[in-house]
Amino acid sequence: MTPRRPQVRVGGExxxxxxxxxxxxxxxxxxxxxxxxxxxxxxxxxxxxLIRHYFTTKEDLIAAAHEALMTSLTEASAAxxxxxxxxxxxxxxxxxAASVSAPVTDPRAVSLWSASMQQVARDPSMRSVHQATYLxxxxxxxxxxxxxxxxxxxxxxxxxxxxIAGNALLDGLWIEAGALPDHFAPGELKTxxxxxxxxxxxxxxxxx
Amino acid sequence: MTPRRPQVRVGGExxxxxxxxxxxxxxxxxxxxxxxxxxxxxxxxxxxxLIRHYFTTKEDLIAAAHEALMTSLTEASAAxxxxxxxxxxxxxxxxxAASVSAPVTDPRAVSLWSASMQQVARDPSMRSVHQATYLxxxxxxxxxxxxxxxxxxxxxxxxxxxxIAGNALLDGLWIEAGALPDHFAPGELKTxxxxxxxxxxxxxxxxx
DNA sequence: GCTGCAATTATACACTTGCATAATTGCCGA
DNA sequence: TCGGCAATTATGCAAGTGTATAATTGCAGC
Numbered sequence: 004m005t006p007r008r009p010q011v012r013v014g015g016e017x018x019x020x021x022x023x024x025x026x027x028x029x030x031x032x033x034x035x036x037x038x039x040x041x042x043x044x045x046x047x048x049x050x051x052x053l054i055r056h057y058f059t060t061k062e063d064l065i066a067a068a069h070e071a072l073m074t075s076l077t078e079a080s081a082a083x084x085x086x087x088x089x090x091x092x093x094x095x096x097x098x099x100a101a102s103v104s105a106p107v108t109d110p111r112a113v114s115l116w117s118a119s120m121q122q123v124a125r126d127p128s129m130r131s132v133h134q135a136t137y138l139x140x141x142x143x144x145x146x147x148x149x150x151x152x153x154x155x156x157x158x159x160x161x162x163x164x165x166x167i168a169g170n171a172l173l174d175g176l177w178i179e180a181g182a183l184p185d186h187f188a189p190g191e192l193k194t195x196x197x198x199x200x201x202x203x204x205x206x207x208x209x210x211x
Numbered sequence: 212m213t214p215r216r217p218q219v220r221v222g223g224e225x226x227x228x229x230x231x232x233x234x235x236x237x238x239x240x241x242x243x244x245x246x247x248x249x250x251x252x253x254x255x256x257x258x259x260x261l262i263r264h265y266f267t268t269k270e271d272l273i274a275a276a277h278e279a280l281m282t283s284l285t286e287a288s289a290a291x292x293x294x295x296x297x298x299x300x301x302x303x304x305x306x307x308a309a310s311v312s313a314p315v316t317d318p319r320a321v322s323l324w325s326a327s328m329q330q331v332a333r334d335p336s337m338r339s340v341h342q343a344t345y346l347x348x349x350x351x352x353x354x355x356x357x358x359x360x361x362x363x364x365x366x367x368x369x370x371x372x373x374x375i376a377g378n379a380l381l382d383g384l385w386i387e388a389g390a391l392p393d394h395f396a397p398g399e400l401k402t403x404x405x406x407x408x409x410x411x412x413x414x415x416x417x418x419x
Numbered sequence: 420g421c422t423g424c425a426a427t428t429a430t431a432c433a434c435t436t437g438c439a440t441a442a443t444t445g446c447c448g449a
Numbered sequence: 450t451c452g453g454c455a456a457t458t459a460t461g462c463a464a465g466t467g468t469a470t471a472a473t474t475g476c477a478g479c
């Protein structure tokens with residue numbers, strides 16, 4: 004007769020967040036199929052039934068986890084801006100560098116992101132979350148670009164196109180860094196990103 | 212008493228390829244978890260047991276499907292080069308345009324690619340296949356860049372960096388086109404890609 | 420025509436999955 | 450202090466999973 008597992012009461016938002024965190028951990032490590040209800044429960048130190056108490060269905064939990072991931076990525080990006088200087092050129096350069104360096108360039112994040120991309124392709128609600136996050140990042144980049152060009156006295160012809168291209172460039176480098184972490188020399192991607200933006204915007208950043 | 216299903220004997224490589232194709236279809240439509248043994252069998256018009264006759268395990272089949280996908284992508288890229296003109300500048304422009312237009316920019320392909328990215332993160336053999344495919348594409352792009360710069364009489368300082376940046380740019384645009392197909396005006400991404408390469412390489416393509 | 424063998428179907432099994440439902444437990448307010 | 454109620458655990462179930470094994474079928478070579 005195995006004794007009943009003692010309850011550890013947490014309740015409310017904390018437990019909910021713990022379940023989401025466990026879900027993301029499992030997906031990052033083993034893909035969507037690894038995130039079974041039972042595995043999530045074990046990871047969160049909880050009984051499977053409890054999940055049903057916080058999420059009416061597993062699909063619910065997955066969606067919540069996806070949204071949490073996206074907002075955390077967005078917030079990480081916003082937070083990096085807070086630590087940057089005021090000079091528009093240096094701000095843009097710092098933002099670019101942060102986007103292709105650790106901790107943003109993290110295999111776990113890339114794995115989670117690619118896992119979510121699949122579901123984005125077929126779940127409209129996930130697609131709208133993805134689109135909102137994508138646009139938030141791109142709009143931030145576009146603002147930085149406009150400021151940088153303005154301080155150089157340059158007329159901004161099509162900042163939308165520049166932001167799309169710059170965003171694509173950062174995305175591509177970010178993915179490659181995550182997928183083939185050993186393939187690039189340290190700092191190589193950062194240099195490439197900075198140089199590429201100099202070409203795209205036809206400006207020059209101050210050398211550090 | 213349901214009658215026994217009539218056999219349709221195919222045998223050998225054809226049936227094997229059909230099973231792989233059914234697997235890829237299902238993964239593209241519903242993610243890895245949709246590719247169950249039974250679903251694959253139905254899709255291929257076959258009985259589940261037959262799969263075991265061609266692949267000793269399901270993992271075997273998945274790996275074979277991944278390799279088939281990668282080689283097909285590589286071959287598609289190589290084939291597009293065959294249809295391009297000889298002039299190096301036009302060749303590069305055509306290659307860029309093809310990389311961000313249909314049929315390369317295909318939701319199915321993007322979905323399959325992101326599905327494989329996940330497994331790349333944790334399966335070393337899949338990672339080596341991914342790396343080989345990535346390098347094949349990038350090397351092709353680097354060659355086109357070198358040719359284009361050479362015909363302009365420009366010294367090629369760091370074609371590796373240019374190829375990495377260009378590849379990242381194309382990847383990023385390709386992914387966004389696949390993830391948010393309705394978000395961009397027709398031809399917008401193509402224009403952005405061409406203009407961006409003009410900036411990156413500091414050249415000008417002939418207007419078409 | 421027969422026979423042997425590979426290709427194919429059929430059936431079965433043990434295990435996992437998500438979910439429902441009932442039983443317990445701890446805590447908070449009266 | 451003692452109900453009451455939300456948080457938690459326990460148990461069970463029907464459906465789906467991969468795989469093993471046996472039974473059939475068609476075809477190729479003699």
